Amino acid sequence: MTDPHLDVELHHRLGRIDLDVRLAVGRETLALIGPSGVGKSSVLRAIAGLLKPKRGRIVCDGRPLLDTQRRVDLPPEERRVGLVFQDGALFPHLSVAQNIAYGLRPRSGGRRERRARVAEILERFAIAPLADSRPTRISGGERQRVAIARAVATSPDVLLLDEPLSALDTVTKSHVAAELSRILTGLRLPTILVSHDFGDVAGLAERVAVMDAGRIVQTGTTAELLRAPASAFVAAFVGTNYFLGEARRAADTTVIDLDEGGRVVSDDAAVGRVAVVVQPWHVAIGDPAVASPDANALIGPITSVAPRGGTLRVAVASTPAITVDVAADAPVVAGLTVGAVVAATWPPALTRLVPPA
Template structure:
């Protein structure tokens, strides 16, 4: 447990050998605080941290046997790449020659053997990230902490380094905890995702399960789904002031989801009256690549639709427009709340 002013982080977090756990959550949820508490950089007000059976909480950061990769890498500007990587082993008691030999092996593993004598200012963002990773792994940690390790990279470099990081994490025998705001990084790198909001765990599971069955609005937005909580009875879910039909046969408190692409929009009431049909007002229209995202406001409920730019023009969609929205019952997915 960590208390910082009015904020309280109370989190039970486990990670097994060879497992990568991703911490996801909105800004201010406590992700980086959790990571820094594990590293010994933030004091805890209660609880414990155990690594291989040993309680780390009484130990200072430098004695915890933990490797950490920060968002801005924090390489020593006055040291060469080789000496940056050798710094950790030297701090753990290795001699100069042994530390440099270990550093050289790690630079070779991350593909930077030819940059041993370079200074950090001579590196690209992707190269600096790999040096920071090599420095963290060179101490042979039982726990590896990664705080937004890809956030400072451009999109192309991010893809390349994400793939390289995945390979290195696959070969890491210790536990790894990754903090990220990017769901793609979490889905690609993690074996398990832990979602925290307001300092509390709100959802946990394998990436595919979290993406398929979000349990909060934040997670639903993250994975791109419309999410509602309501009460199901005989194939109908009551949500706020409206109802949605589904083909799932559940009763009781449930979550209901559907993809924005499943929402069909009409300027006038469509023929045939689809089972899930409601009048909505356009709150916003956003261009996303070759698609457009249309935010709809209720009553009976808010929703997000995804259509083509041609449909935006054809339907004359703009803020304040009144339209009809429809979702097929077969496009909805219902699961217990």
């Protein structure tokens, strides 16, 4: 048997945006990310057969699920595509065990075999104690686990997860993310995971595809997207600093005049139009009066300070504006109040130059 492999090509009109998506997924997890309303969920629904695109072709492991040219359009129940809905979409009138048994085909073995399969799934997803509970009586994290178990129980060829983490609180989210990672690694199915939060999926997916206004604007590993975002949009989405400017060589270094004003220096060699990429955790915050003349520096007032795990994400309204990550226990933290004027500094060696969008 060849590897299950999912090939997707979709064209569809979605309100004001044109959905135009091409995707290939191997035995891996691909995260499809982007802000709300760019068509991510519609891609999932089209693959599952819940939305019929104007034109398109979806092939799974050589089996065409949709081919508008050849008038192939399998109904959802024949696609063997598991879809986990954002809120779980568990059947409220059935117990957890009955929810999981729902998708087991009546032909596949007798009653005893079905019961054994349900028991096995309950065990594997550590939800056996919930077997007789109603979905309305279990927690959000448990519901999410049951929803994934229910989709996996049908032995799908493809697994689609629509915002699996966004409805969960921060603590539950990290638990479910860890579990999800373990489950997905074990399944080795072509998996597409939709999210509006890069941070939520960065650790879950082998590859990340960033979507904007119906199109995929960049695909790559988490590291690739951070290192060389293809546009300001991608950079903003993955949370890195991105400035466009004009580069010229000066002695051993490159001097970039930024479009928005200001000047930075990089050790990378480049001439002409460039994009400057600076990782928030490479930037230091300090007193403008004592900033080192060798470092790049942007000066401005702090506009927000947001905790993210062990770090604080600080937004500085310099020209151009810059985002800085500061360790939550750094001595400088005490002075980080909104409105305080600070210098964001970083060395030329950590100033990456990439081709502009």
